[in-house]
Amino acid sequence: MLILLQDIELSKEINESFKQSSQARTKLPSGIEMSVHVLTTGYWPTYPPMDVRLPHELNVYQDIFKEFYLSKYSGRRLMWQNSLGHCVLKAEFPKGKKELAVSLFQTVVLMLFNDAWKLSFQDIKDSTVIEDKELRRTLQSLACGKVRVLQKLPKGREVQDDDSFMFNEEFNAPLYRIKVNAIQMKETVEENTSTTERVFRDRQYQVDAAIVRIMKTRKVLSHTLLITELFQQLKFPIKPADLKKRIESLIDREYLERDKNNPQIYNYLA
Amino acid sequence: MRRSSTRKTGPPNSAASVNSSAVDLFRSASSKAVIKELERIDQLFNSYANRSSGVIDPEGIEALCSDVEVEHTDVRILMLAWKMKAEKQGYFTLDEWRRGLKALRADTINKVKKALPELEKEVRRPSNFLDFYSYAFRYCLTEEKQKTIDIESICLLLDLLLGSQFCTQVDFLIQFLKTQNDYKVVNMDQWMGFLRFCNEISFPDLNNYDPELAWPLILDNFVEWMREKQC
Numbered sequence: 001m002l003i004l005l006q007d008i009e010l011s012k013e014i015n016e017s018f019k020q021s022s023q024a025r026t027k028l029p030s031g032i033e034m035s036v037h038v039l040t041t042g043y044w045p046t047y048p049p050m051d052v053r054l055p056h057e058l059n060v061y062q063d064i065f066k067e068f069y070l071s072k073y074s075g076r077r078l079m080w081q082n083s084l085g086h087c088v089l090k091a092e093f094p095k096g097k098k099e100l101a102v103s104l105f106q107t108v109v110l111m112l113f114n115d116a117w118k119l120s121f122q123d124i125k126d127s128t129v130i131e132d133k134e135l136r137r138t139l140q141s142l143a144c145g146k147v148r149v150l151q152k153l154p155k156g157r158e159v160q161d162d163d164s165f166m167f168n169e170e171f172n173a174p175l176y177r178i179k180v181n182a183i184q185m186k187e188t189v190e191e192n193t194s195t196t197e198r199v200f201r202d203r204q205y206q207v208d209a210a211i212v213r214i215m216k217t218r219k220v221l222s223h224t225l226l227i228t229e230l231f232q233q234l235k236f237p238i239k240p241a242d243l244k245k246r247i248e249s250l251i252d253r254e255y256l257e258r259d260k261n262n263p264q265i266y267n268y269l270a
Numbered sequence: 271m272r273r274s275s276t277r278k279t280g281p282p283n284s285a286a287s288v289n290s291s292a293v294d295l296f297r298s299a300s301s302k303a304v305i306k307e308l309e310r311i312d313q314l315f316n317s318y319a320n321r322s323s324g325v326i327d328p329e330g331i332e333a334l335c336s337d338v339e340v341e342h343t344d345v346r347i348l349m350l351a352w353k354m355k356a357e358k359q360g361y362f363t364l365d366e367w368r369r370g371l372k373a374l375r376a377d378t379i380n381k382v383k384k385a386l387p388e389l390e391k392e393v394r395r396p397s398n399f400l401d402f403y404s405y406a407f408r409y410c411l412t413e414e415k416q417k418t419i420d421i422e423s424i425c426l427l428l429d430l431l432l433g434s435q436f437c438t439q440v441d442f443l444i445q446f447l448k449t450q451n452d453y454k455v456v457n458m459d460q461w462m463g464f465l466r467f468c469n470e471i472s473f474p475d476l477n478n479y480d481p482e483l484a485w486p487l488i489l490d491n492f493v494e495w496m497r498e499k500q501c
Contacts, residue, residue, distance in 0.1 A: 223484030244487045251459050252417070258459055263466055264484045 003043045011037045014069065023068045029057045036065055038078070050083040052104070053129045055111045083134075088177075091149070095172040100149065101179040105130055105138045110149065118166045121159065139165060141183040147173065149180065203236060207246045210234055212255055215268035223247075223264050308368070310377035315367045326362040338383040345430050346386050349393045352405045359412050394435075400465070406431055407461045418455035421447050428464065436468040446492045453488055460486045474500070 015035050018024050054062065066078050085104030089111075090097065102110065108128050112119060125135055136159040143152040143165060151166045152159070210233045215221060221229075230243055247266070250256045259265035318330035326334070335342040354370030356362055362370075371377065374385040393402045406427060410419050419427070425444045432440050443464065447453075453460075463486040471479050474496065481490045 224482065227482075240482070241487060241490065244484075244490070248457075248459065248486060252457055258462075258484070263463070266484075 003040055007039045007043070008037070011039075014038055014072075017072075018065060018068050021068050023064050027060075027064050029060055032057055032061060034058075034061050034065065038069070041079075047081055047083055049079065049081070050105075050131060050134060051129050052082045052108055053127065054082075054108060058107075093149075093171045094169050097176070098171075098173065099177040101177065103138070103182050105134065106142055106180060106182065109135075109138055109142060113150070113167045118153075118164055120164045121161055124165065137183045139163075141180060143168075145181060145183065147178055147180045203238070204246060207234065207238065207243065208250060211243075211246060211250055212268075215256060215266065219268045220259070221266055223266065226266060307377045308372075311368055311371045312364070314371070314377065314379060314382075315362075315364055318362075319364075324364070326367065328360040331360060331362070334379075337379050338386065340386070343430075346390055348406055348409070348430070349389050349402065350382075350386070351409060352393065352402050353389060355405075356409070359409055403431060403465050404458070404462060407458055418457045419461075420455050421453065424456045424461070432465070432468055436473075439468050439473050442474070442496060443492060446495050450491065450495070452491065456488070460488050463489050 018036075062080060069078055070076065082104055085107075087102055087104060087107040089100045089102060089107060091100050091110075092098075100110070105128075108130065109124060112124060112127055116123075121139070124139070125132070128135065130138065139150070139152070139159050140157075142148070143150040144157055144159075149168055149171055151168045153164045153166060156163075207230070210230055211226070214226060214229050214233070226247070227240060227243055231238075247256065251258060251266075254269055256266045257269055259267055315326065318326045318334050320327045320330060331347070332342055335344070335347060340346050350370060351362070353373055354362060354366040356366045356370075371382065374382065374389065376382045376385045392398055407419065410423060410427060411417070425447055428440050428444060447456075467485070467489055476493055476496060479485070479493050481493065
């Protein structure tokens with residue numbers, strides 16, 4: 001937890017000194033502001049790296065920041081988590097100026113429409129190199145959601161291979177600043193099992209900790225009583241067989257032993 | 271005090287001290303016999319030991335087995351190792367050899383051979399068998415820090431140790447161990463559970479088996495597997 005807070009504090013400082021730095025003052029493209037969170041790998045949740053071809057301006061920005069950062073902390077490795085980026089874009093629609101709060105992927109797609117009026121799905125895919133599923137979701141959020149800054153041709157909920165997208169000239173909204181929600185990813189089967197696994201693993205630690213806690217106070221306890229206490233302490237449903245598995249693992253790791261004279265009794269090994 | 275020191279250092283007849291008595295004479299006579307016995311035990315050791323390493327190695331054990339006319343995979347050889355408290359599989363050191371053969375009162379190969387049936391009876395006594403059974407597991411741990419034994423070896427060991435006494439249990443248990451995929455190795459706790467299971471659970475009806483009790487999970491699975499087979 002401490003590391004997480006530290007990362008945020010440090011990031012603020014880094015951004016400040018970046019703004020003051022000579023690199024930033026001389027080389028940065030104008031009209032863009034950027035703030036970076038530098039997070040320590042291993043302490044934060046991991047995200048699969050996602051490829052994206054950034055518009056030139058953003059790329060320059062990233063490169064200069066990287067150069068600055070590595071001159072300050074040499075030997076480190078910076079990895080951009082593109083899927084976590086978000087931006088505020090200024091957009092001029094015929095019916096009024098707006099500010100759009102969007103994700104980095106949405107940004108990359110929208111910025112293509114600075115130079116084009118209509119693009120095919122394949123065009124967008126080729127220029128952004130966003131992963132297929134992710135791109136479909138991104139386009140869906142821009143053209144089929146609540147806030148439709150793009151128009152999809154033909155209309156429809158799902159993004160097909162031969163769909164085209166157009167800048168929505170009719171776009172209008174009562175507010176000046178609009179958030180375009182990203183479409184929540186539906187959990188895939190693999191993700192679901194990996195989540196379940198992760199939850200199970202996290203719970204294992206909790207079970208282990210509970211067993212050790214109980215045994216540490218009781219020193220000697222029968223299997224049945226230990227199981228009863230565990231059911232009282234653990235806040236999630238768990239099968240007795242899983243508890244046994246954890247007890248046996250703790251025996252293996254010599255936290256506990258089965259009593260030599262009474263196999264129904266466990267002894268705590270300090 | 272003095273007596274013990276003379277007995278350790280010099281020959282027994284040098285203990286010609288003031289309190290020399292009939293008891294002492296008897297003792298020295300019997301200790302003479304003991305020494306003779308020890309000498310013969312050592313001689314026997316040397317006839318099997320590897321000259322360069324000074325221990326009986328697998329080759330020596332093979333020769334010993336053929337002299338006492340049992341297979342080296344026979345459970346009685348394991349019992350012999352247990353009696354010697356042999357630590358390393360396939361090897362007997364001089365100390366272990368002396369410990370075992372003295373306890374068996376055997377100083378010739380013939381006596382060793384004759385002692386085996388008696389040894390087997392001794393091991394099969396419940397009070398000894400538990401110790402022997404756990405010894406057998408430890409004896410199979412050949413690597414440093416090894417704590418588990420692979421399923422295949424466990425099956426052989428089960429058959430060797432319990433096969434004669436709990437033939438049906440062992441057959442099913444081996445069949446189960448070879449078909450399940452959850453466990454690739456067995457640890458000491460599970461191993462001890464197998465013996466307890468054979469001793470306590472009525473088989474094959476399994477009526478008194480209660481998975482709520484502290485049976486290792488592998489046995490819960492075994493019982494479930496048995497019950498599925500039965501219906």
